Amino acid sequence: MDALTLLAVVQDARRALIGARVRSVQPAGLHGLWLDLATATGQDSLMLLADEVLPRLSRGGRRPPKPGGLSSFASAARRILPGASLQALAHQGLDRTVTLEFAYPLPAGGAGCLLVAELFGRQPNLILVDKLTGCIIEAARHSQDADSRAIRPDQPYLPFALPARPDPRVLGTVEAIEAVLAPHLCAGLGPGVALRQSLAGLTDLWAREVVTRAPAPTGAGELAHALLDLIHHIETGPWEPRLLLDDAGRPAAAAPIRLRHLPEIRQESGASLGEVVERLADHLNRRHAVQARQTRLRQVLRRLEVRLRSRRAKLANESLEFGRADHLRRMGEILVAHQGYVPRGANEVTLPDHAGGPDATLTIPLEPALTSAANAERFFKAARRGRRGIIRVTARLAETDADLERVQAWTRRLAEVSSPDALESIHGEMVGTPRLLSPHDRVALDGSPPAVRSGSKRPAAHPPPGRVGKASPGRSRAPGLDPRRFVSSDGFSILVGRDTKGNDHLTIHLAKSQDLWLHVQGHSGSHVVVRAPDRSGNIPRRTLIQAAQLAAYYSQARDHGKVAVDYTLRKYVRKPRKAKPGLVTISQEKTIIVSPDKSLVQKLAAPEI
Secondary structure: OOHHHHHHHHHHHHHHHOOOEEEEEEEOOOOEEEEEEEEOOEEEEEEEEOOOOOOEEEEOOOOOOOOOOOOHHHHHHHHHOOOOEEEEEEEOOOOOEEEEEEEOOOOOOOOEEEEEEEOOOOOOEEEEEEOOOOEEEEEOOOEEOOOOOEEOOOOEOOOOOOOOOOOHHHHOOHHHHHHHHHHHHHOOOOHHHHHHHHOOOOOHHHHHHHHHHOOOOOOHHHHHHHHHHHHHHHHHOOOOOEEEEOOOOOEEEEEOOOOOOOOHHHEEEOOOHHHHHHHHHHHHHHHHHHHHHHHHHHHHHHHHHHHHHHHHHHHHHHHHHHOOHHHHHHHHHHHHHOHHHOOOOOOEEEEEOHHHOOOOEEEEEOOOOOOHHHHHHHHHHHHHHHHHHHHHHHHHHHHHHHHHHHHHHHHHHHHHOOOHHHHHHHHHHHHHOOOOOOHHHHHHHOOOOOOOOOOOOEEEEOOOOOOOOOOOOOOOOOOOOOOEEEEOOOOOEEEEOOOHHHHHHHHHHHOOOOOEEEEEOOOOEOOEEEOOOOOOOOOOHHHHHHHHHHHHHOEOOOOOOOEEEEEEEHHHEEOOOOOOOOOEEEOOOEEEEEOOOOHHHHHOEOOOO
16 A cells, blocks of 8 residues: 555544544454444444555455454454544654554553554564553564564564655645755656655655646646645545556556546546455455465476476486396306306306307306306396386386476466466366375465475475385284384384374384484385484494385385485474474485385384383
């Protein structure tokens, strides 16, 4: 709300509401109040909103919906204001700070409070101030400015410093305003620019209106006279509230009077100042919601593209590795054909390779502890695994390429659309695509704040919907907080959570700060903890791999060929306030790629006690 429109709104409220008694107070959004007032002529209302989209003050607006909860500021206002009467509405010059003074009936005497509305800047605010002490009772936003202007309870309230440019209402006379304007006009500035740069409270809209109303817009005296006449008209009325439209016919601003420099087609009349201001606010809030949704979609799509490109690069590397299956099989066949020429205990051997030509040879690496036949079987087994792997990797590469193409198509569409229906269509397609979005992506798309505390921390362990995996043969699968217990090949204890509550119990109550904590990346699953014997936190590589394989197996990714598992020390795992069971945030994490291994469940199972 610009300063001149606010001037008219304050004058309107002052005429109608001085002496009114506060009947009730209701929150209006996160940073606003709606006052139900009893006046001499009946019932009225006043809305004060320190909203980033359109901070405003309006009279006679509709009652806002009941909130789910009360902020500390709304609670203080509901405790203090009912029963008080509005004694004064102070608005100094064209400043966008309005002070409402409330007093209580006798015997309270001079006791009362001030409600200060700072309706400007990126952090507009509403502040309750004790009238006797001048200290802040509560505020919609708490802050500690660099200039030591603290906005928090029990601190003295310090008003903002007045703007450096003079206020035309404070100057008050044609001569005073002319003296301020003349140097800027003499410097060659246009009249509109000179008005904006020399005087406070004038936007481009009102500067152009002053220029239009001035009979000789190049003279400082004529401009000063037109400006004072315009301010007087806005201050005293009669008002003709207008909703101003941009070139595309969308609401862009509100004005208390008809503007001469705009065509009538771009001005819609309104029943009252409050009604026009609320119509503008409704449009701006809808546009802000659309822009916020576009931003969320754009951020998620950017993350998806980065993730899919990374996955594709890893799959391409796996494809190259599995592509060596024929070469491995050939080495096995050459070893079988030349068993008598392979010395026992050798690290490698060079043998004829007839498939490569009459004089071709092939150097084959060997395991010294194995026989020639066992080494050949080792190559045959690796070749069989490679042939199976190449089929799986090829399918996943095709799936990843399709997902990447889909994400890029959504990104192109998002850059071209802005309607809520088009955004909803893209959102629905993204949510409906199987296995594309992680739980963190879904939270971000819904506009909920992710479970992140600060810095680079991100949601890691999402609660599994139920039990993941079947119980180990021969072991009890009784539910409860007690984790599954395993012992690694190096003798380290590995604990695996059974369900969401068991995950919380394991991570928060059982694990120590130096223990290693693991969880599958991007899927629901169990928390896994490797007990560290000392504060060094050193865990053997084989134990890390086995713990990661268990984390992959006890997750919804158990059927995937390769699974990314995040790991970090327990001291870098945090439980967000009011987070669902099993949901934590992590930092300082690293990632390891493993294959889920069902055989480890029996192989590493700890004996029952």
